[in-house]
Amino acid sequence: MSLFLFLSFVALLSALGVVLAKNPVHSVLFLILTFFTLSAHYLLLNAQFLAAVNIIVYAGAIMVLFLFVIMFLNLNEETEPQKPMLAKVAATVSGGLLLLVMVAALRGVEPTGYNAATFDSQIGMVDRLGMVLFKEYSLPFELASILLLAAMVGSVMLGKRETGERNF
Secondary structure (H helix, E strand, O other): OHHHHHHHHHHHHHHHHHHHOOOHHHHHHHHHHHHHHHHHHHHHOOOHHHHHHHHHHHHHHHHHHHHHHHHHHOOOOOOOOOOOHHHHHHHHHHHHHHHHHHHHHOOOOOOOOOOOOOOOOOOOOHHHHHHHHHHOOHHHHHHHHHHHHHHHHHHHHHHOOOOOOOOO
């Protein structure tokens, strides 16, 4: 329980760092820390596959893409347009209303405890997920792979230049 509370505290602090950081690169680094703490939460829930996918896809690929875009655009405070005070007030009010709605929606929720007698330790394991994916859902899995293959071939065909065509 203490590890969960520590990870939750770090996740909340790093999420606040994403929003409050003045430098966009620091904001992306805080977002990577948030993704790692969420992956640790997945590990606590015995969902190793989700933790690995979260680290590989989000913390790895998406955040590298964000960093490249930020460095490519060369964002700084001088080029940023100043937001009017009305936009800042509207954002604060809408954020407060969202918090109020979330607290009201979760007010009557009773958290359930961990019951070791009914917990299946194999839930979330990669081998169990693979067995379900390739036995029960083999047709949708194959159809999705054919759809992705068709999209990849289509994007290559759209991006292919004609002979004699030049880029300016």
